[in-house]
Amino acid sequence: MKNNFIYKLSSLILLIFIGIGCDDNAETFTVSDGTAPTLTSIGFSEIELDAVNTNNPAVTFSWQSADYGQQTAVVYDIEFANDQDFTNPVIASSVTGENAVTFSMGELNSAAGNAGLNPFEWSDLYVRVVSSLGTQRSNKANSNSLSLKVFPYFNYVFNDYFLVGDGTAPGWDNNNNNPALFRDASDENLFKYTGYFSNGQFKVLETKGLWQPQWGTNDGTSIEVNPGGGDDPERFPTAGAANITPGFYTFTINFATQNFSFEAFDANGITSPSSLAVQGSSLDAPVALTPLTFDGHIWNASAVRLKPGDVQFLANGTDTWGSDTSFSGIATNGGANIPVIVEDDYDIWFNDLTGEYILVPLNL
Template sequence: MKSIFKKYITLCTLAFIAFGCEKDEDKVIVSPGATASLSASQSNIVLSEEDKSKDAVTFSWKAADYGYDAAVKYSLQFGKKGDNFATAKTEEIGNAFSKTYTVSALNNIATEMELPGFAVSEVEVRVTARISDQYAASSSNIITLAITPFLSEPEYPTVFLVGDATENGWDNAKASAMFRDEADPFVYTYTGNFKAGPFKILGYLGKWAPQWGASSTGDLVFRATDSDPDPSSFSIPANGYYTVKLNLRSNTITIDPFEATGDMYASVGIIGPFTNWENIAPMTKSTLNPHIWTTEYTFAEDTEMKFRIAEGWSVNWGADSDATKARTYDKGKRDGPNIAVLAGKYQIYFNDLTGYYLLVKQP
């Protein structure tokens, strides 16, 4: 009896071992650290609106090796250089081994990453591979791209001059607004009287960043945040009239002397149906720049307006371009057609030397 029992135990043990060995043979071993290998068709990419339908870059990678025929899902991640992908933009790709982005699509990614327009930014890209939520995704090598995005519209309704050369010095809450070029919304211009001394350009009133200043060689430098290095100032060489022009497409600035020969007016204002086309709603003249006028005004409904001196219609400025289309900036002309304005509250700027006007919507 004992002999039979021992034989039974032995057979069970052998069967258990055999079953266990068979299961070991069926186990899937996931190789740790399996990675894909990433490459890009180009590394220096300048994006332009004219080419938005064209291909910008193609990313390719070799399959990640997990030690068996796995169903792998890939993602591309785009991160600002030095951010360690902490705030990366992730694009799900599926099981493909390449991805081509058009200029428009890549520019959209750059916009979502809040990269500055018309400026070179370094972007790190990697591909991640995942077989299951139970396993951590593996990452490829990191490649770095130099991407220059474009903008269809500038982020800034206007920008502001601040510094010793300007009317209110370094008070960033009272900086002087620049006008926008009638043909190119990315060009900001200011023609007026300056004091000799330094100045910078701010993106918003009351904030020191974003900001544009000068490099050691006088080139334009963009300071995106307060944590970025503070650039040097530009300089007005002597008291007098100048035109300062900031071009955000080419990232350049010019400072040119200006011969101010225009008439001086005692009072300029806005006029339209909201004043019954009779008397002007007067604007405030700049102390340093007697050709620059400002006011805040709320239009209760869509309307029309002109700029006019207080004394009558002998001197007035209207629209220079399509008068039927409401524009918040333009270069007005003497005796031009009425300027279309949409309802709302605006800070209004006007330069009677150049005819430039600007309406900045207020909250």
């Protein structure tokens, strides 16, 4: 009887202790949706960016902190857009627990270009601050927006890539008029090359005359890179030593997804023009393009000086081919003139199998 009483008493004390312990730890960490940050006026309405002193400060954006009801680290993304609805915003900078960001001339120029502002013209740049919590960017809250007119200088934001290898026109020579891959006009990470490949293999280079950065494949599916100082990857299109069966193929490579494909292309019935030239207001006189001996469907002209204006391709002396996208795109018969937005020397490539073109600046 005594032992039973002691047992019950001990159990009661234990339950009380557990109950007290649970009460002590019952406080819940609660975060509210947050009061949005408030972006402060910058005190001026326009800025012409300096292409010479690119490290000089251009503008400082500051804001009042967001309030999430707790003492917690808040992430702030400074977003730029070329419209007040922020249809396609870009994150120009990110900070944690701070209330201001200063952009140099070069940083503001790059960010404005990424937001869609054209060089050498006054355009509205819209700015806002988006607060959030943690690496998942949860509980987002948008500040008010500001706008200022910006006059950017030119910033070439693209990378260009070239073929090398015994399955291609230049062979294993990294500076032999290596054909350029054709960049997708709407996706700067997506490139294609449709043309003839011989009994061999190939790799992709970023700079003619240099072996790195160099892209290849080690598994036959994904791409690998030696940026310099590492091991070179295996050759496209397979991970082994198998050579290409000579013929026409489309090589597609995506530097964002790290994938590639190599597929047969039916070139039957596609006849190359008897002549091809580039003409337009960007030139003092038309310049003839020359087809590769290796593959007559691939045309090029080297170091062509182009001024701001436009160009089009003239086939057979009568048919004009063009598109409305600068630097790269797909030309069509009777299409728009191709915009040239900055003066420079360009290597010009045209593929009469697909209508793809690319203008590669040499000094930007």
